[in-house]
Amino acid sequence: MKVRLVTILLLFLSINIVExxxxxxxxxxxANGLFRSEQYYDAxxxxxxxxxxxxxKTYQYEANLKIGESYKAGAKFDDAIKYFSFAELNASNDDEVFKTKTEIIRTNILRRTTERALQLCDDLEKDERFNTKIDTINYWRGWAFMLSDDWKSAAKSFAKINPNHELKLLAERTDKAKVSVTFAKVISYILPGAGSIYTGKILSGFLSLGWNALSGYWTIxxxxxxxxxxxxVVGELLWLRFYRGAIQNAEDSAIEKNLEISNKSLRFLQNEYKGTKL
Amino acid sequence: MIQSTFQKIFALRTYSNILWILFLIIPFVKGYCQSTNSNNYFSPDNRLQFANYLYKDKDYLRAANEFKEYLKFNSNDTVQFRLSNSLFKIGRFTEASDNFKGLFFGSKLSEEARLMFFESNFFQSDFNSFRNLADQDVYLPQKYMKDIERLKFATYFFDNTTLPDENILLEPFPVSAQSQIAKFYIQKKFQLHKSPATAAILSALIPGAGKIYTGEIGDGITALVATALSAYLAYTNFKADHQFRGWLFTGLTAFFYGGNIYGSAASAQIYNARIRFDFDKEVKFYFEQRNYFLPQIDL
Known part of the structure; x- marks a missing residue:
């Protein structure tokens, strides 16, 4: 009888707990509904x-993680990292720890604190609990390199996952397409305007060459x-000015061209790449 | 045997009765729970608890929204104050001052609300209106009269109104701060501005002189040398019968000469803007560091 009474009492209490x-x-x-409908502030x-x-404290991990994701979606990266760290503290297993750590890495990449992101990748790689997740670590390391404009290192990271990885090929293509700023400057020292021609600015290069020839003629x-x-005075005020200008122009053109190439690849990542993104 | 069966039936009935009683009680208990709203996270009481948590966590925007929801159902001066203060903290000064106004009469927080009302008005940066408001003597909190007076005199450093008498301005400030504020007073009153017209005229007379007048000595000498040199080159080229080069350097000389006149006037304007900017920055930093000599009020 007593057992039955206790059972009923427990049943009664459990109803309230369950409720x-x-x-x-x-x-x-x-909250999840708000998150899914991208109402991040309300979420x-x-x-x-x-x-x-x-x-x-049943939902500490999940709620903190989602708050972090919401802040990340709203580009409030400092707050995002704070809540991902809270989620990490409340993680109940290694998978959850890994998930929060990678989220922190991804947010650091977006925040352009690349050094921190790479350091966290290294720490994660050294952690024996995550030996089976090396590919994921290399993937985000590759992204960190790509967004810090180091395409060569990015290609190396993606190659560790798969020698034919889509992003490895992209990073390689981008790296190869880029022009050498030093080479552009050096050839402009030898022949003014050549650096600009090398970076694809042909008219600007020939104009620069023409001005140098004319001012050189006047000086001589x-x-x-x-x-x-x-x-x-003519040499100082005109020729040297055009000569230095040609070198500076070559450097600026090379930097601009490299920026265009990088931006093209980044636009591909943003709009066309189907894999996991930041 | 019969007795045993009877006992079993009785026990079963007792058990059933208890079960029935419990099933009858549960809805009432549930009803009670609901009436206390312990599980309804959006009940006014729970909203208030949550709002206070957000407020302490300095998430003022969310706290303000929760306080507003609470105040739809209840009236509470502390909550009203916290709502106003949350709006103040997130820089919604107009809304904050309107909300502080609601506590002016019949509230224990009237004095603090009035002080914060003035603070909200001060940070709206319409210093002329602020001074008028402070002079009207209508909403002034008796307890914080001196603080408002200090705030009023501080406004003179933030706009271009004519400064009052030095002694009157310094009087409300603590003795320890008076020497620094006196320095600001002198700086503000006797700011050394450079005239753009003077700079332009000087450069028209002697190229580069206007720049030297505005403190750009290196630029001034360079302008003088460049103009003189290009003029000399124009002269020598004409003399050597190189017409094209002669005209080229004449154009260059005119460009240097005209550019220097314009540059000197611009330099004077930049000088004045820099003086104003540096002064404003220094004064703002000084007052901010001391919270504008206001007491910290946080309920």
């Missing part, structure tokens, strides 16, 4: 409400006519 629990899950579903509010009323002509002061 409390159920309210939390209803709140979680509500953060509701996840925070869930955290506040979750006295049993002044010396031939024994007007040394004129020669020095």
């Amino acid at each position: 409390g629990q159920d309210n939390l899950s209803v709140q979680l579903n509500y 953060v509010t509701e996840y925070k409400r869930l955290l506040f009323f979750d006295s049993t 002509n002044s010396f031939i006519e024994k007007r040394a002061f004129d020669g020095i």
Whole structure:
């Protein structure tokens, strides 16, 4: 009889506990709905409400992770990292720890704190718990390199996953398409305007060459006519100016071209790449 | 045997009765739970708890929204104050001042609300209106009269209104701060501006002189040398019968000469803007570091 009474009492209590629990899950579903419909501000509010009323700490990991993701979606990267770190503290298994750590790495890449992202990748790689997840670590390391414009290193990272990895091929293509800033400058030292021609700015290169030839002629002509002061001043004010200008122009053109190439690849990643993105 | 069966039936009945009673009780207990709203996260009481948590966590925007929802159902001066303060913290000063106004009469927080009302108005950066408001003597909090007066005199450093008498301005500030504020006063009153017209005229007379006047000595000398040199080159080229080069350097000389006149006037304007910017930055930093000599109020 006593056993039955205790059973009934437990049943009665459990109904209330389940109901409390159920309210939390209803709140979680509500917040998830807001998150799915990309209402990130409201989603953060509701996840925070869930955290506040979750006295049993049942949803600490999930809610903190989602708050982090919402902040990340709203480009509030500092807040995102803060909540991913809270989620990591509440992670109940290695998979959850790995998930939060990679989210922190991804947010660091977006925040352009690449050094930190790479350091976290290294730490994760050294952690024996994640020996089976090396590919994922290399994948995000590759992304960190790509977004810091180091395509060569990016290609190496993706090659560790698969020698024919789509992103490895993209990173290689981008790296090969880029022009050498040093080479552009050096050839401009030898022949003014050549650097600009090398970077594809042909008209600008020939104009630069023409100005240099004309001012050079005036300078030399002044010396031939024994007007040394004129020669020095024309040489200084015109020829040297055009000569230096050609070198500077070659450097700027090379940097601009490289930026265009990088941006083209980044646009591909943003709009056309089908794999996991940041 | 019969007795045993009877006992079993009785026990079963007792069990059934208890079960029935419990099933009858559960809805009432549930009803009670609902009436206390312990599980309804959107009940006013729960909203208030959540809002206070957000407020302490300095998530003022969300806290303000929750306080607003709470105030739809209840009236509470502390909550009203916290709502106003949340709006103040997120820089919605107009809304904050309107909400602080609601606590002016019949509230224990009236004095604090009035102070914060003035602070909200101060940060709206319409300093002329702020001074008028402070002079009207209508909403002034008795407890914080001196603080408002200090704030009023601080506004003179942030706009271009004529400064009042030095002694009157310094009086409300603590003695320890008076020497620094006196320095600001002198700087503001006797700011050394450079005239763009003077700079242009000087450069028209002697190329580069306008730049030297505005403190750009290196630029001034360079302008003088460049103009003189290109003029000399124009002269020598014409003399050597190189017409094209002569005209080229004449054009260059005119370009240097005209450019220097324009550059000198611009340099004077930049100088003035820099002086103003540096002064404003220094004053703002000084007052911000001291919270504008206001007490910290956080309920």
